[in-house]
Amino acid sequence: MTTPPKLTRREMLAGTAGLVGGAMLTGLPLEGQAPEPAPAVPPDATKLQGAPTAPLGARSPFEAPTRAPSGATTGSSLTPLQDLSGTITPSDLHFERHHAGIPALDPARHTLTIHGLVDRPLTFTVDDIRRFPQVVRTHFVECAGNGRAAFRAPKPEMTAQQVAGMLSTSEYTGVPLATLFREVGVRPEASWFLAEGGDACVMTRSVPVAKAWDDALIVWAQNGEPLRPAQGYPLRLLLPGWEGNINVKWVRRLELGTRPWMTRWETSKYTDPMPDGTARQFTFELDAKSVITSPSHPDTLARKGWHAISGLAWSGRGRIARVEVSTDRGATWHDAEFLSRPEPKSPVRFQYLWEWTGREATLLSRATDEAGFVQPTRTALIAERGLGTDYHFNPVLGWQVARSGQVTFFAET
């Protein structure tokens, strides 16, 4: 992700959809915004037969969440976090970031070959992979560039989608990479492996072998069905908690060796310049982070009284231990409650009930993970890494609520 997302026409449309959603939430049409024509429904649905069964389900015509695609084969599309509940991202709304488009792969022909410092170089068909004992795990994937524009050049009109939409969560089914590594007999001297995708840039990343013995997976299913093509169909390397790019999609080859390969995606890209004139490399684990998804821009709070402040918190190092919410720009903090069970390297949905008195407020959230890492302020992050840091943005961010109830993005923490 080198491109700070611009507000494209499509994103503006997505924003409009969010706006309508927000207006529906509060039950009020928003000022200056022509209400969209409502889908046709009968006056009383109990008085006539409904629609028949169908081969595929569809969303209610009242719901139209969309990603915000940049439209390029080297582009991205962002998950509409403001439209989602719970922790799972519907597969068709999972964010995308491709470097050479989405390859068309035939699962009957696609294979995964493991070679290099191994006793038995083996090639596995997709069917072979599915014969191994499986595991089911819920994990997030977050692009290392998630939130770059919000960090470098925050604007009040940014939405949750633009601020943090390169985060998506799925329930994955796959085989532990450790199982495959035992199958090929990885030699003790192997310390790194190269993972290669079968797309048009033949994406490559170097991975320490230790991750394979820990929790790495080769996955083939997402949310109960085969992976979506945009998420790596038919096979993806999943390295729980690690920056998105290294979770190589369409994975076709793993080569065991003794040093990193220094691929373009771990040198020219995905490295973080530091104020001391160095660049941090191999910044794999994503540090604890949180985002309030409701309320968020462009919502307007319609009335005073109780509002559930809700959002997501996650850490690439383990479970989220605590989420705090502030409604007064960080002067005081309150523990939020978890609406889902915290699992390792998997987002938790949090909620804090807040009574809005009609005064200006700044809503912030701050996550702490089980290792004790506390999500930093933007000021602290800039002091540590500089405004020119290129990836791995996890500052405390939030939303400004005006007296009018209008909600805008707030980043000055």
Added chain:
Amino acid sequence: MRARTNLNTRTTLACLALAGAAACGDAAANGPATSASTPAAAPAVGPAAFTDYDGAAVAGGPGAGKRFGIGSAAARTAIAAMDRDVGPDGAELPPGRGTVAEGRTLYTAQCAACHGLNGEGNEPTYPRLLGRVADAEGFKFASDPKLPHTIGNYWPHATTLFDYIRRAMPHPQPGSLSDDQVYALTAYLLAQDDVIADDATLDAAALRAVKMPYADRFRPDDRKPTAAPAAARP
């Protein structure tokens, strides 16, 4: 949100508790369909500890200590067809050679349309490749996001350029360049960004010898998992 423990995991867990992983690995009946050709359990080759959702480490994950005999021997030719990566020591560099002058001609014909005649790019879609400016020397990128990254002022390894062009460029016809052409383009881009001489020729030995100006600026992640940056708390 609990992870579902499948039968194999449970079996493994039970085996671990009862008899240890090695004994379970030998007991073929505990695994999924095994055939006569199933090899004997291989010795564990690493500190396998598959993190279970419930916090208990299931050593090696389901089926630990087992080999299943699934998969087929990878053909040498099939591996060779894919195994085209070049690491930082250049050990895998192929035969071939190319000059800066040849690279200039190729660049103009096949690359300039997207990356610009002078490698200035057309951001955000088409990245800048060249154009070192005095302001951006000294690796001060953290201070100003606008400082232009180029090959010469940022990339730590020349081998990366060879590997990437060969695997992914030109964007509309990836993988279409001969090794000679890739050497030539690598030479041209390095010469244009003042890393090697304008009359240079690159082959495997010459490319291995190239030292990028800021190679020593890259260092592995040194974050502490437990502590946020100082003054983290708002």
